[in-house]
Every structure is written in C-alpha cells, then in structure tokens.
Amino acid sequence: MAKEKKEFVKEITRMEDDFAQWYTDVIRKTDMIDYSPVKGFLVLKPYGYALWENIQGFLDRRFKETGHENVYFPLLIPESLLNKEKEHVEGFAPEVAWVTHGGSEELQERLCIRPTSETIICSMYAKWLKSYRELPYLYNQWASVVRWEKETRPFLRHREFLWQEGHTLHETYEEAQEETLRMLGIYRELAEDFLAIPVVSGIKSDKEKFAGAESTYTIEALMHDGKALQSGTSHNLAKHFTEAFEITYLDRDGLLKNPYHTSWGSSTRLIGAVIMAHGDNRGLILPPRLAPVQVVIIPIMPHKEGVLEKARAVEGLLKDRGIRVKLDDSENNSPGWKFNEYEMKGVPVRLEIGPRDLADNVAMVARRDNLQKSACSLDTIDETIARLLDTIHQDMFDKALKEREEKTFTVKNLEELKDQMENRPGFAKMMWCGSGACEDRIKMETAATIRCIPFEEEKVGDCCAVCGGEAKHMVYVAKAY
C-alpha cells in the first residue's frame, strides 16, 4: 500500500516539470468534467457546473444592478447575415461550424452555428428599434457558442463553450464607451473580488482586437506557468455593425441615425483561470466566494458517541450564517481519504471534529490555501469561520498578486524580451511605438504577443523596445493561452 500512496503523490506533484500535465490531472481528479464522444466538446459534471453557476450568479447580479436584462437569440445564423460585416466574417469564417441539412433535405442557404451573436442580434435590433426614446438597449444572453478550434484544452479552448454575451445600443459614442468600460470593470470585479485573481485591465492593439470592433478592452491574468490568460473582453463596436445591419432610429432632431453599439463576454474559461492561478501540487484551491462547498466537516468517529451530533450542530450553525457547508458522514472512506479528497477538490476550509476535540470543546480548522491547521472553540465557530473565509480570499489574492509581480519584468529591447520569455516567463513591461510591424516582430521572434496597453501606463523608457523609434505606449507582453 505504501507503494500506491507514493504513486499518488508522484502523480499530483508533476506540476514542477509539466504544468500542462498537472492541469489536466487536476481537472480529471476533481471530477469536474468528462470528454464527449465528439472531439473538442466537454461534458460539465456537477462540480464543474457548480463553479460556472456561481460565476453566473455574481455576473447576473451585477448585470441586473447596472440595468441589464436577459434575452435569448437562436443558435443558428443564416450565412447571409454572418457575411454582412466584412471584418467580422473574415475573423470568424475559418472557425465556424455549418448546418447544411434539415432532415434529409439540403438547405437552400446553409446556417452557421453561432460563434458569437452580434449578427443575429443586430438583425433583430434593426427590426425593433424605431425611436431614440427606446435607447439604450441593455441586453445580455447566457448561451453557448461553437468555434471549430484545431487544438482544444479543457476550459481554455473548446469547440463549444458556455458564456454570456452582452449587446447594447446607445445614442452617443461617449455613452457606448462608458458602457464598454463599465462592463470591463465588472469583469475586473469578478476576477479580483470573487475569484481572487489580480488582472491587468487595458486596451487591445489593433491586431489583437475583436473582428469588427472599433476597440477591444480586456482583463489579462497571469497563470502559474507565466502565461497570460485573457479572462474577459468588452468591445466598443461604434457603428460598425449598426451601419452594416441598418439599425436606425429617429432622433430628437427628426433625423434617422445609427446607434452606437457594444458587446462584452466572459466564459467558462474563467474556471481554467482559477485552476491555473491558484492550484498547487495537491490539486485545486478554490477562492471561498466561488467554492460550491466552502467548508467541509469531517467527523472522526471511532466510537461515534456524540461526535456526529456535534458535527451536525456545527453544520447548522454555519448554514444559518449563509456558509455553504457539507458534512461528510459517510463511513465508506477513512478520514485520511476524505482529507485528501477535499483538498484535491479545493474546498477552502476543513473542520475535523473527533472525540479528542469534543473533550476540549474545539474543532480542528484546516485552511486549504496555506495548509495551516489550528484549533477553534466550538462556541464561536460560526463567527470564526465567516471571518476566516474573507481572510482566505484576501490572502489568496495577495499571494497571486505577489506571484504576478515576481514574474513581471521591464525589458528594454527585443533581446531582453526573448530572454525573459525563454528563461523566466511572465509579463514583460516595455515601450512600443504603436506600429504593426514591431508587433509582428515580437510575435515572430519571441512567440509572445502584446496582451494590452494598460489603463495605468508607466514610462519605462523613451523608445520602442523593438525598433528604437519614439515610444507611444507602455504595453504588457506575454505568451498567452
């Protein structure tokens, strides 16, 4: 048996030598997903879906608070609609899936499975919008989209993923811009205040922006392996689509005008971000506000007298506080097995209650994030745990921020950038002249990309790190998922 134990430890500690392997191991062992018979499509099992539900819950609440309503548009988009916005179709055409038959009949016009819904939504907005009095349109939809990716990875890139996409119309450019930034701000809140992942907010370069957008804003997070993950995007689409789809309204001045347009989205990819930004070699570490189970109580009951009753009482206390708690009183597995199981699944807090604790009127409290274990009086346990969950959130955020800072360097030229990307991957801060040519060179020579021009730029030099010309912006560069 000692041998089995050793193998288990070996398997889960692969992170040091192979991050990708560690990532898929964690996902497999935590029973979040399964792989479908169709390549690139994922089955979300209860534990995986619960994570998404909690993300949905946070976003939906914030969307409603900012005046948005949920709607639903169809899965299939006629080819002619997809083709209306030129840049958009060029961007998405290579990766759309097509429906060509209805029953045994070949369709006259083939239908694409939405890779995103701008086109179908705009076609309906064109029909609906008449007057400036109806503006703004503030709609969001929860849906899944299909993009026929060549290479897939669980949560980070599949051919179908769950997401939300907001699509709004406004009277002025300024209003649309304000909306674009407001929604990016909500994504930042989600990442930092809910998932405990620090992010860099900023604007995408022209080459990296959404197909059909005037400008694209992003939040970028850094993973354990030094790669960046785009974790939410918000686009100011200006009139690109509203003109192409002839969305018009009669304004106060009696003139027919095209409204300004935004769209913004975030997806199940965020679950991948949580795994890769917080996990360790024992498995998942869930931030408390996301965790489907925040506290697991493991009764240790060689003789059972009183222990289970006390565990149930504690469960009740925590539930009354609104804490998501699970009492695992199954007798199939040993306490040791349960400890490992819930650590692997990332449950933030574990309570152990056994005869020894009962005698002292305490419970053992074990934190998942730093693996510390201490005794806690049963009299004040609900208060203690409630506070502890907030502490854990903050500590996880601080730790992730510290890690990001340790992986962020300023580079002065292409050589330094290349060196960083090869030897100590992470974010590089550098100056950039703004030219597409220099951007291409970065990508060609280092395989990294400009992640964004941050809102908070620092002047880390005077000239472009690539061409030496006059610098326009400071940018974050990294290899990306």
Place this chain on the structure above:
RNA sequence: CGGGGUGUAGCGCAGCUUGGUAGCGCAUCUGGUUUGGGACCAGAGGGUCGCGGGUUCAAAUCCUGCCACCCCGACCA
C-alpha cells in the same frame, strides 16, 4: 497537412519478439474487522483484445487494409 506513438475489463497497463486456457493494479459488488493524513482480510462480477480481410489445425500475437485517439511543427475567447 508533415514527423512520431498508442488502441486488451470503467480507469491505468502487461502479454505480442518466439501463435496454443485472457492476465495484473485501481475501481465496483458481498461479508467482516476498521476510522486523527488515501485501512485490512476473504470472496465475487465484469472482455466482440479498435474494425475488416488474409496466413494457420489454431491469431491479442504474424501479414494487410481501414478507423480512432494522443504528442511535436503553421491559425485562435
């Protein structure tokens, strides 16, 4: 699309060189003993050996065609 590899029980694999009863570990089920860091004993169930063809008295094993999946090199939330 080019290079390499793998298909055998739910999962992970051995067996193939040199053809001859389908095997191991985990998981599952039953009974019992256990329970403070992945418990133990005893028993049981579970297989078109990826698919098709060929050679042979006999094929998981040899030959052949096909299929699927994985890894490495060009696009992407």
